Amino acid sequence: MQKITTDALVQKAVELLNNNTVSYVLGWKKGEFDYDITPYVFKDEKTLKEEFIYSDFCGVNLSKYLVAKTKELAGKILVFLKPCDTYSFNQLLTEHRFNREKVYAIGIPCEGMLDIDKIKLNLEGISSIVETKEGVKVNTLDDKTIELEKQAILLEKCKNCKSKKHYAYDELLGEEGDVLDNNRFDEVAKLESMTAEERFEFWQSQLSKCIRCNACRDACPACTCEKCVFDNPNSGIENKSPANSFEEKLFHIIRAFHVAGRCTDCGECSRACPQNIPLHLLNRKFIKDINEHYGEFQAGLEVGQRGPLVSYTTEDVEPSDVFNKGE
Amino acid sequence: MTNVDTLIPKVGVITDVRIDTPDIKTFRVVTPDGKKAFDHRPGQCAMLSIPGVGEAMFSITSSPTNTEYMEFSIKKCGCVTEWLHSAEVGQQITIRGPYGKPFPVDDEFAGKNLLFIAGGVGLAPLRSVINYCRHYRDRYGKIDIVYGSRSKDDLLDYKEIIDEWATDEGINVHLTIDNAQEGWDGHVGFVPNYVKELGFDTDKTAVLCGPPIMIKFTLDGLYALGFEKTQIYTTLELRMKCGVGKCGRCNVGAKYVCKDGPVFRFDELNELPTEY
Amino acid sequence: MRKCSLSAINSIFEEIAKNTMLFLPVDNKDGKAEYKKWQEGFLLSEKLNTVKSPKEFLFPQTENLMEFKTSGKNIEIIDTRTAKEDFVVFGVRACDAKAFDILDKVFLTEPRDSYYASCREHGTIITLACNKPSETCFCSAFGIDPANPMGDVSAWKTENEMFFEANTEKGEKFIELIKNLTEKTDNKEVKKQKEKISNIMKKLPLANLSTEKFGGGKTKELFDAPEWAELSSTCLGCGTCTFVCPTCQCYDIKDFNTGKGVIRFRCWDSCMYSNFTLMAHGNNRNSQKERFRQRFMHKLVYFPENNDGTFGCVGCGRCLSRCPISMNIVKVMKKLGGKTND
Numbered sequence: 001m002q003k004i005t006t007d008a009l010v011q012k013a014v015e016l017l018n019n020n021t022v023s024y025v026l027g028w029k030k031g032e033f034d035y036d037i038t039p040y041v042f043k044d045e046k047t048l049k050e051e052f053i054y055s056d057f058c059g060v061n062l063s064k065y066l067v068a069k070t071k072e073l074a075g076k077i078l079v080f081l082k083p084c085d086t087y088s089f090n091q092l093l094t095e096h097r098f099n100r101e102k103v104y105a106i107g108i109p110c111e112g113m114l115d116i117d118k119i120k121l122n123l124e125g126i127s128s129i130v131e132t133k134e135g136v137k138v139n140t141l142d143d144k145t146i147e148l149e150k151q152a153i154l155l156e157k158c159k160n161c162k163s164k165k166h167y168a169y170d171e172l173l174g175e176e177g178d179v180l181d182n183n184r185f186d187e188v189a190k191l192e193s194m195t196a197e198e199r200f201e202f203w204q205s206q207l208s209k210c211i212r213c214n215a216c217r218d219a220c221p222a223c224t225c226e227k228c229v230f231d232n233p234n235s236g237i238e239n240k241s242p243a244n245s246f247e248e249k250l251f252h253i254i255r256a257f258h259v260a261g262r263c264t265d266c267g268e269c270s271r272a273c274p275q276n277i278p279l280h281l282l283n284r285k286f287i288k289d290i291n292e293h294y295g296e297f298q299a300g301l302e303v304g305q306r307g308p309l310v311s312y313t314t315e316d317v318e319p320s321d322v323f324n325k326g327e
Numbered sequence: 328m329t330n331v332d333t334l335i336p337k338v339g340v341i342t343d344v345r346i347d348t349p350d351i352k353t354f355r356v357v358t359p360d361g362k363k364a365f366d367h368r369p370g371q372c373a374m375l376s377i378p379g380v381g382e383a384m385f386s387i388t389s390s391p392t393n394t395e396y397m398e399f400s401i402k403k404c405g406c407v408t409e410w411l412h413s414a415e416v417g418q419q420i421t422i423r424g425p426y427g428k429p430f431p432v433d434d435e436f437a438g439k440n441l442l443f444i445a446g447g448v449g450l451a452p453l454r455s456v457i458n459y460c461r462h463y464r465d466r467y468g469k470i471d472i473v474y475g476s477r478s479k480d481d482l483l484d485y486k487e488i489i490d491e492w493a494t495d496e497g498i499n500v501h502l503t504i505d506n507a508q509e510g511w512d513g514h515v516g517f518v519p520n521y522v523k524e525l526g527f528d529t530d531k532t533a534v535l536c537g538p539p540i541m542i543k544f545t546l547d548g549l550y551a552l553g554f555e556k557t558q559i560y561t562t563l564e565l566r567m568k569c570g571v572g573k574c575g576r577c578n579v580g581a582k583y584v585c586k587d588g589p590v591f592r593f594d595e596l597n598e599l600p601t602e603y
Numbered sequence: 604m605r606k607c608s609l610s611a612i613n614s615i616f617e618e619i620a621k622n623t624m625l626f627l628p629v630d631n632k633d634g635k636a637e638y639k640k641w642q643e644g645f646l647l648s649e650k651l652n653t654v655k656s657p658k659e660f661l662f663p664q665t666e667n668l669m670e671f672k673t674s675g676k677n678i679e680i681i682d683t684r685t686a687k688e689d690f691v692v693f694g695v696r697a698c699d700a701k702a703f704d705i706l707d708k709v710f711l712t713e714p715r716d717s718y719y720a721s722c723r724e725h726g727t728i729i730t731l732a733c734n735k736p737s738e739t740c741f742c743s744a745f746g747i748d749p750a751n752p753m754g755d756v757s758a759w760k761t762e763n764e765m766f767f768e769a770n771t772e773k774g775e776k777f778i779e780l781i782k783n784l785t786e787k788t789d790n791k792e793v794k795k796q797k798e799k800i801s802n803i804m805k806k807l808p809l810a811n812l813s814t815e816k817f818g819g820g821k822t823k824e825l826f827d828a829p830e831w832a833e834l835s836s837t838c839l840g841c842g843t844c845t846f847v848c849p850t851c852q853c854y855d856i857k858d859f860n861t862g863k864g865v866i867r868f869r870c871w872d873s874c875m876y877s878n879f880t881l882m883a884h885g886n887n888r889n890s891q892k893e894r895f896r897q898r899f900m901h902k903l904v905y906f907p908e909n910n911d912g913t914f915g916c917v918g919c920g921r922c923l924s925r926c927p928i929s930m931n932i933v934k935v936m937k938k939l940g941g942k943t944n945d
Contacts, residue, residue: 330717331717332684332714332715332716332717332718333714334668334669334716334718334856334869335668335669335680335682336680337680338678338679338680376858378671378673378678378858378865378867379671379673379858379860379865380858381858382856382858404883404884405882405883405884406883408883415676417676418676419676419677419678420678421671421678421680564882565880565882565887566879566880566881566882568854568855568856569854569856571714573709573710573716573852573854574853574854574855574856574869574872575852575853575854575872575874575901576853576872576874576879576880577880578897578901578905580822580826580900580905581819581822581904581905581906581908581909598822598823599822600822600826600827602887602888602893602897603887
């Protein structure tokens, strides 16, 4: 259950539309069921009041849409940003991907978003979902009610939420949150402590599920290249569906390298993956290594910060030290 | 397995390369034992490929009445065409076809006066029809050919047009180039304007092929002259992979350009979305 | 009609697997269902449907078409097609089985696609009626009845038993194979089960989804509808919908240089991709809106126009569950249909 209500957000959006501060509102739209929320650009009060929603199923990170929408739309766009979304917002600005002047950002609090797949593991046939403080009450098609605890049905990215603090906004709704103590590198540490064979087997079994749908790449705010290297026949690694499974796995490793140092750990990659591959673990491994070699670094903390991988200092770690760490 | 699959091509060999314009070459292709790879009808196309480079659909520019070889006039603009342009005589390629609905040379065109209007490399598919009609001359009425290109050097099949087409009985050739050029004392001006100037009677069946912008303005000109959509034909091209309407790529509305086209009449196209 | 007790089903799988390759939906480590080749210990999944559709058995994601050997200016074409082995796919739902018919209409019409045809010939499809259709199901909108799933053999699962009925010659062969493990029975239990399913179907949220606004000949009406802009506005163009869809069959043909030769293969492609229709001199669908529109116009208008009114969608609901931003064909149909159901 979110502390801030849909009505509060709609009220704010309507106010800003009506006083011409903004011409568009980038938010979330109700779906057919309680959980199939779509990101949407609202243009008028009526649709906002009827269709806008902020619920436990609004995991989508809206910041990436600003790249296309600020180019496509002439007026100013209001965007609602959850704490984790603000990091990608800043990172996109650091990379000059959109015009800040065209956006009015409102920071909104988030109590964690739910994963409908995890809910469906427990039952089939959902009639409605009622959000509660403890989790959800699911009313099934065969008239049963099943209660599920929040912790068990959170999105992967929300399980190790790193911060309730917003790092970018023109206006903040609700209270300012704190950076959290989280254990988001625990899974990575577990993988690191495996033997090479065990780790290989883990990734073999996960990455072999990949169907090369590119949802991870297309949802990732760090992947905004106008011509992706995987779509470019001149790159030598272009492929829609590789001729062999070796290439399939390399896609993810290459992509992780491409976003290393720019990935804000927003978790959209894993949320978007139709095969539930824990891609965020690859990216977290890079973040953990960067933290260990170059000092703690979080991409997207502020606009214009230079990541350790693109700034060279005499204190930088020696390549041989990095190489030996892998032994 | 012995059953045939259209996706599996034959081997062809390039026996002649003729440089037509700075970016168009005409390739002569036969099988390694010197025969035509297959028979075709005017307006049909074939898939040519170089293993490892790619495969693409090209219209067969030679008439089916040429029993010795097939010809393709290919403009250099992408991976496959670039590779072909660097190919020498003797180079083998793969070839499969024929694909597509041909021009109705034996049905709707029979007995009619024909008006061919082409721009740039758009002459290539029409050449197969023109030479077919020249071969069976008495089946058709008067033939007018309006053809234009950027400059004199960009006129495709120039020699054939001057030496053969222009000298045939009942065939009028009208050439034009976009801008005045030294050594050219023919008409200067864009094809659509030239068509308007020539002011044709509407007792003809028109066949158009060229860059989209030329087609658009030429069409407007033809309608202004009084031509009906049912009198005008064209041939489309889109990205193709299978060539037989299965890979889902080349459709315009419910029609596949590789299978239901590439030849379309404008009243048919009028029913389709303008996604070409 | 034949039946066996549910506890005997694994011996049936064992028996089939002795004779031929058997694939069935099995729960994987993520708790989702996935088609796997049967081995001892594998249990039939209780889930409603698999994440990926069974179209892979007839139309694999990547499939080698032929090989080339080049030396100097010469090319040798090597036909690498081999005779396929027989296989059985068990537990296919009615929607996916109907999707096979749709794929047949594309691949088996002249010129017949020999790669697909050979898979089709060698496959025996055992369908399984859906006991608990869920809120994302809308197969009934396309005339599909989950209680009567078709295929070579139709199967129904009740509380304690599994029932089988052959629909084709291949189906009869299958029944023959498991004759000793099953017994003859009447169809009373199955009738009851069908009624239960039918009652659930009537109460599903999407039960009244209508296709009346769609079909052949509707191109002019729908192509320029203003709704396309807002429906497609947040589409990522990722292709997930295409890849999980049981009827999507667009493919690309590519060459792979192995260093020792060239393999020409085909692979799934998506009309949602930006380079799907890209040519050397331009693209006839430059915006995501045009590509998005193409996919749904194809399924709802162009395909029925070319195939006697059969729609290119079977209502399996996979796009509803898997799209990262929750766009799907139901939302498109409702928006363009002009009214919501009930």
